[in-house]
Amino acid sequence: MSAEATAASAANDGSASLAVEGLVAGYGGVTVLDGVTVTADAAGITAVLGANGAGKTTLLRAVSGMIKARRGRILLADHDVAGRSPEQIVRAGIAHVPEGQGVIPELTVEENLRIGMMSWRRGQRTGRGAALEEEYARFKPLADRRRKLASTLSGGERQMLVIARALLARPRVLLLDEPSLGLAPRVMAQVMDLIVQLSRERGLTILLVEQNARSALAIADHGVVLNLGRVVASADGATLAADVALRHHYLGF
């Protein structure tokens, strides 16, 4: 079996760790990530923190293949997926929820969700209806509005929609970019609870990029702080939250 087939066949069962090693990536002539190493343990939540421009979003974009890694390895359960296209990487088991732009407002809620299953192989397509119902059972507000245009959803419902769509790709690793952005505090708390559930109940490995370091560290097993494209701190969530100097310098709380 090819490496891709092996990674994909393993995609449906069990948890997988994600290890980024010495990643160098950027846009055009600009290097944004300068040798970043991050390990996300299987079935754990790893928070990626840092100021604007630290390289958090670029890290996620490099892992999901939206930009090419110039150097370094991206190991999904020991298979190097660096250099593959996003289409291949989602099939290997990594789903990326991009920041604030994931909902396609011109499509209905259900159409948005069905896009999540586009990575399925031909033989699996009979199970699509059941998979949709499973997500509707988890996200009730989406079930009630399945035929409505996604543009009619509230901010919290939109975040549910993009997360549900990512789950429909049956990933083992979920990359979340600022899921709390622009949400009311109560809705934000719900989204954070959902992220905890996904890691505990589904065994998903989660790499969580957050501007809001305080709430991210509250749920994270591990945290990594980026500054100007390098890792400046890496420790468990409680240790980072307790480090006053680090908080003042990089996390702003």
Place this chain on the structure above:
Amino acid sequence: MPVVEFLQFTLSGVVFGMIYAAIALSLVLIWRGTRLLNFAQGGMAMLTTYVAIEVIYKTHSYWAGFVIALVAGLILGAASELTVVRPTLGKPELNSVIVTIGLLILFEGLAGIFFGGQYRSFPAAFSVTGLKVNGTPLGVSRFDVFTVAAVLATTLILAVMFRYTTAGLRMRAAAFNATVARLSGIRVARVLTVGWALAGLLGALAGVLVTPSTFLYPNSMDAIFVLGFTAAVIGGLDSPTGAVVGGLLLGVALSYVGGYLNSDLTSLVALGILVVVLTIRPNGLFAGARLRRV
């Protein structure tokens, strides 16, 4: 009788409107996928019409020519995208615009070399003599009816495909948000090729349908392309519905102008309609609220 005359102008306007709609729709398909105006669309349609005429002369079968022209359109569309358009994507927009203009010049040059520059008449599938109801001429022929039916059927098939099939959803997702589409595992590059192929097919259909009333020569589709382009812009380049409505609107309006005023005025009026529509609704009649870069 003024009423009969009005009806005749309206019907023949609808017939030409459907042809503009087909061209407009082909432009919309490509615009939605790549944010690029395909200036070679008319040239592609002209080439496939030459293919049709050669096949018809060889096989003495109109339908063989018709079908092969459509297939040639599919292939020419896909091939153009894969070979010359693909390398320009992601580069400054002017590059791809210039590439499609280059393609147009290439196609017209090739047609001149291989088929000659003289005007050739192109056969119609059905009678082109006007239909009559109780002795009153309607101003449209059997072939005109076929023209409307063929474009309508193709448009409906495409609409159903886009709306209700997984392949259609894949194309819409890629058009609306390429990033999300790729992250969801959709091979956006392949979707773009399919879009160009379908656009090539629509152009080929328009070419075969319009050429019986215009003659075939290397520049024969230029004027039709400009009107199809106008229809697409009137409808809002993003909207397939807008393309069809824009085409019909333009066809009927120009038919009235040609019938009641003077057929020399049609180009001027087409420009006038374009200016008025864009003044009132800068993104076209059916465009969403989204901003568009031009």
